[in-house]
Amino acid sequence: MLDSKQETEFEILAAEIRLETFRELAELGFGHIGGAMSIADVLAVLYGGVMKIDPENPAWEDRDYFALSKGHAGPAVYAALALRGFFLKEQLKTLNKSGTMLPSHCSRIHTPGIDLTTGSLGQGISTAAGAALASRILGGDNYAYCIIGDGECDEGQIWEAALFAAHQKLDHFILFVDANKLQLDGPVAEICCMGDIGEKFRSFNWHVQTVDGHSVAAIYRAIEAAKAAVGQPSVVVLETIKGKGCALAEEAAAKGQGIHHMLFPDQETNRREIARMEQVVSDLKAKRGSR
Amino acid sequence: MRSFEMEQKTTRDAFGAAVYDLAKEDPSIIALGADTTNNLGMGPMSQEIPKRVINVGIAEQNMMGIAAGLAASGYRVFAGSFAPFVAMRSLEQFRTFICYPHLNVKVAGGMGGLSASNEGVTHQCPEDFTIMRSIPGNVVVYPADTASCKVIVRELNKHDGPAYIRLGKLPFRKVFDENYHFELGKANLLEEGTDATIFCNGTTVSRSLQAFDVLREEGISVRVMEMPCIKPLDEEAVLNAAEETGAIVTVEEATILGALGGAVAEVLGENHPTIMKRVGLNDCFGESGELEELMDKYGISVESIVSAVKSVIARKR
Structure with missing residues (x-):
């Protein structure tokens, strides 16, 4: 069970992930803000306590595996890794710059804490399933977690992997669908409507849950339920808002502007957004202190 | 032969x-x-x-x-x-x-x-x-x-x-035995010769050795090297062959565009320009048929190899 103290800790981490992600992208001047913000809460739950990880020893053999199949949201994972101490926060300023350890999309050979290279859509689900398969054959208790996007479900390989994971009864495989309902060209429903994603996975014999993707408590409970589902892989469809928690992105989205990839050229606006996000973090920390 | x-x-x-x-x-x-x-x-x-x-x-x-x-x-x-x-x-x-x-x-x-x-x-x-x-x-x-x-x-x-x-589909011709030596990135010398060098691999090894026999009957001395690694390529073997025999033929059951022949040509072009000829599929699709028939039809026959060797030797004179 999740107590309110831990829930607040997750919320603080989510707010910090958003803040650091925004700082990374503002420093660079552009980036995938929308899809990074929408997964901040699930990342906070995973990196804030659910996943077995050791920042001092990223190759710890009992660790859990994580694949950000929607690899363009890498900056949010980098924020989580830095906040958990896999590397110094200073490194975040080097995002995407020549010589960086933090390339635009996640890379196993560049970044401590990244086990599975991702970026091209539809791929991380297979590599994570491979890690879950390895864990099962080895008789380990390692879980493999993976986040895909709802637009990413257009890729046929998603369903190859879905079929395989269910057939292999990979019950240490927990998949999240970041259902933020927008892809590069516009609304998922208008481009190639996925219909009910959860039902599709159910028909592939997956354990399926749909939760508020911005409620750390709901995400935490869903992971507990997923772990209790024996003999089948689990998918948690996260109902999310693209750009969530970044006022700039949310306002742009409200005006119908695409926020998959955004420019941040205006330093003053960036400073205001950072100040606002810092305030969110301090308010949450104050809530923790007042308990 | x-x-x-x-x-x-x-x-x-x-x-x-x-x-x-x-x-x-x-x-x-x-x-x-x-x-x-x-x-x-x-x-x-x-x-x-x-x-x-x-x-x-x-x-x-x-x-x-x-x-x-x-x-x-x-x-x-x-x-x-x-x-x-x-x-x-x-x-x-x-x-x-x-x-x-x-x-x-x-x-x-x-x-x-x-x-x-x-x-x-x-x-x-x-x-x-x-x-x-x-x-x-x-x-x-x-x-x-x-x-x-x-x-x-x-x-x-x-x-x-x-x-x-x-890998192939049906059985190949037996060329080697269990004493076969493989070192990553290294060619294997199968026959020594002085007038030209053939680099081959896979199904073209047996054919290249047969071409060696035909050419020897005609008094032409050819070095035959198996190049099992297309990558990493044994550049030293290529350059030695160029230096020592002055003419190169690559033979492969593959397109001549950018495969073994292409790799050898890159090394020669940059380091030791040498007369050469690529034997393989000449930028075309195959078709249904028996492998050996197809290889003959698409220019990877013993005769084609013999002819390619003679042509490079003629050109270096």
Whole structure:
């Protein structure tokens, strides 16, 4: 069970992930803000306590595996890794710059804490399933977690992997669908409507849950339920808002502007957004202190 | 002209048997197929250690991802399907998720080159060398027969990183025995000669040796080198051959665009411009037919090799 103290800790981490992600992208001047913000809460739950990880020893053999199949949201994972101490926060300023350890999309050979290279859509689900398969054959208790996007479900390989994971009864495989309902060209429903994603996975014999993707408590409970589902892989469809928690992105989205990839050229606006996000973090920390 | 007996087993059988032998000694060896486990000779291993032979179904792209995940978890993976499906359909998955992170995944392409024979163009893949050698860090090999295939698989396993190994469909002609020597990136000298050098691999080794015999009868002395590794290429062997024999012929059951012949031409062009000729598929598709007939028809016959050798020798004069 999740107590309110831990829930607040997750919320603080989510707010910090958003803040650091925004700082990374503002420093660079552009980036995938929308899809990074929408997964901040699930990342906070995973990196804030659910996943077995050791920042001092990223190759710890009992660790859990994580694949950000929607690899363009890498900056949010980098924020989580830095906040958990896999590397110094200073490194975040080097995002995407020549010589960086933090390339635009996640890379196993560049970044401590990244086990599975991702970026091209539809791929991380297979590599994570491979890690879950390895864990099962080895008789380990390692879980493999993976986040895909709802637009990413257009890729046929998603369903190859879905079929395989269910057939292999990979019950240490927990998949999240970041259902933020927008892809590069516009609304998922208008481009190639996925219909009910959860039902599709159910028909592939997956354990399926749909939760508020911005409620750390709901995400935490869903992971507990997923772990209790024996003999089948689990998918948690996260109902999310693209750009969530970044006022700039949310306002742009409200005006119908695409926020998959955004420019941040205006330093003053960036400073205001950072100040606002810092305030969110301090308010949450104050809530923790007042308990 | 010497003759070569046809083998009983295929290089696919040899591949599966070699992986099984490795798996008996090393628990980190695992095999994957895309509805091709039996086809790639993994049947016996599958019966004895079923947990370590995974059939992912007819889904080559997913197979590459599963292979990457297993390798990232410490397994040494041998995966395979038919050459056009691993060298083309799931190429991006192999390139980005296996080669870029330099994972221990060796991918077998069965029915490579023209060897899919009667299956026709859809299942043939004379482009596999060209495609696979363009990927950074990848190793590309083509065993000539079952004995060399077993040695090559065993040696490849010692190499950390990805590799592509081309296999045939039906039995090849027997060229080597269990004393076959393989060193990554090294050519094997099969016949010594002074007028020209033939570089060959796979099914063209027997034909090149036959061409050697025909040419010797005519008083022409040809060096014959097996080049099992298209990548890394034995550049030293190429440059020595250029220096010492002054004319080069490459012979391969592959497109002449960017494969063994292309690789040799790159080395010569930059370091030691030398008269050369590429024997192989001349920028065209194959067709349905028996492998040996197709090789004859598409310009990879003993006569074509003989003629190519004579032409380069004539040009250097």
